[in-house]
Amino acid sequence: MRISRTRTRTATGLVISALALGTLPAWAAPSESAASAASAASAAPARAVAAARPAPADAVRQIPLQGAVNVRDVGGYRTYDGEQVRDGRVFRADALGKLTDADLVTLGRLGLKKVIDFRVPAEVSYDGADRLPGGLVPVSRPITDNGLFTQLLTVIGSRDPVKQEEMLGNGRAAAFMRDVYRTFVTDATNRAQFAATLRDIADSRSPLLYHCTSGKDRTGWTTYLLLRLVGVPDRTAVGDYLASNTYRAAYDARLRESLKQGGLMQNPDLIIPLQEVRTDYLDTALGEATQRYGGFQGYLTKGLGLDARTILKLRERLVD
Template identity: 35%
Template sequence: MSEPQVGEELVRLASADNFRDVAADGHPTTDGGRVRRGVLFRSNELQLTDADAHALRDLGITAVYDLRGDHEVAAHPDVPVPGATWRHLPVGGIPMERVAALETGEDSLAAMLDVYRGFVEHPAARSAFGELLTAMATTDGPQLFHCTAGKDRTGWAAAVVLGLAGVADDVVLADYLLTNTFSTATRAKYLGQIAEHLGPEKVAVYEAVMVADEAYLRTAWDAVAAAYGDLRTYVVDGLGVAPDDVDALVRRLRD
C-alpha cells in the first residue's frame, strides 16, 4: 500500500468518530518539517462495523494498543482489525470511583485536572505510556492506539508523540481540542444516557468529563515542566523509554 500523501482525504470511520491520523494532514514542525501521515493513528473504542474494520486493514494497521482498564475492555471488547495484533496497555492511576461519585461541575473539573496530573505523576500511568511509546518505536508498520473516548489517555499520548516530533504547543493543543468537534454525536449520546439513568441535573455535572479542555492539557504540561523540565526527559526518565527508541520513533514520524 502506498504511503498517504499530504492533501489526500483523511479517513473517517462511521463507527469510531474520533478515529484520526495523529499527523492530521501533516502537522508542521518548528524547524520547517512535517509529521508523516500513515504512521500512527488514534481513536475512541473500536466498536467497528465490518466495513470500518476492513478500512483499518486497508490502512495496513499492524498493531492496536488498547489503553482502557479491564472493566472497560470487558464491557466493550474491541472488534479485531484484520492483520493487526492487539495489545492491552491499561493506563492506571485514574480515580474511577471518584469520577463515578461526582456531585458538582467543580468536582468534575478538579477530578479531570487530577487525571491529567496523574498521567505525569502516577507510576502506573507512566508505565503504560512508556510501554506504548516503546512498542510504537520498535514495531513495524502503521499502528493505532485508543481508549474509550479517544480523548484523555489517547489525547495525552498523541500530545506527547507530536511534541517529541517537534510540533509547536499551540498546534498540539488545537489538535487535542479537535476531539470536541469529531465526537459531538458520541458526547451527546453519553450525556443522554446520564440524563436517563442519573437524572437531567447530572448532565451539567458530567459535561466537564466529556470534553477535551485546554486546562487539562496544560495541567499535564505543567506537571512535566515541574518534575522533568522538558518533554524528552519526561519520556526517557519518567516513562523509561530508551533514548534510542525515542530517536527511532521521531525518525518514523518526521518527513
C-alpha cells in the same frame, strides 16, 4: 561539498532530539525555528497551553467510521523545520468494540500490524473487546483513569440528582479530571505504559494504532507527547489534543440527552467536564511534570526513560 539528504535529516533529527531532551550539541547552532522550539519547550506550561489554539481543520485527519467517532491519522502536521509528519504511520482512536463490518474493511485498509488498548479491565468488560480486522489481536496496556469510568457509572446509575450534584457540581468534575491528568506523570505504571508505546512506535516499521475509551485523555496525552517529540510545535500539538471536542461533540450531546430522557440525570450537563478535553487538564499534567521532573524534558528523560536515540528513531520513522 554537498551534504546528502540522509545526513541532513540525521543532523536535523539530532537537533530535535536535543531540544526535546533539553540539551543541544555544541556543533548545532540553533536556527530561528529551533530557537523558537527551545523557547517553547522551556516556557511555563500554563502560559504555553493558555496561548494554544486548535490546529487548522484540514490538518486533522479523521478516519470516518460508523462505530467510532474519534479515529484519526496522526500525520500531516508540520514540524519546526518545515518538514511533515508522515501519513499512515500512527493512528489514534476511541473504543473499537462497536465497529461495523464496513468499519473493519476501512480499518483493514490502514495496514495496521499492532493495536494498543489503554483501557482498564472494567472498561473492556463494559464496552467490549476491540473488534478488529482478521489477524489483529490488541495489546492490552492499561493506563489508569483514576477511577473515572467506575465513578461515572456509579453516579449515573444512582439516578439521584442530589448525589450527582454533590459528586460532580461546583467544579468537582473538572477537578477530578485534573487529578486524572496528574496520574499521567505521578503513576509509575502509567509512565511505563506511555514509554512502551512511544518505543513501539519508534521500533515499528508498520502502521500502529493506540486507543482508550473516548480517545481523548490517555490517547490525547500520548499523541501530544509524540508530536512534541518529533518536532511539532506545542501550539499544533495542543490543537490536535483539542480536536477531540469537535469529533466527539455530537455523540456526547446525544448521550447527555439520552440520560435525561431515560430519567438517569436531571442535569446531564454535569458530566460535560468529564466528556471534554480542556487546556486546563493538559496544563495540569505539564505543571506536574515541572514540579516533579523540572519540566517537560525531565518528564521525558527521567519519568519515561526516553533517550536521544529513541527520539531520533521516532523522528526518522515519522517525519519526511
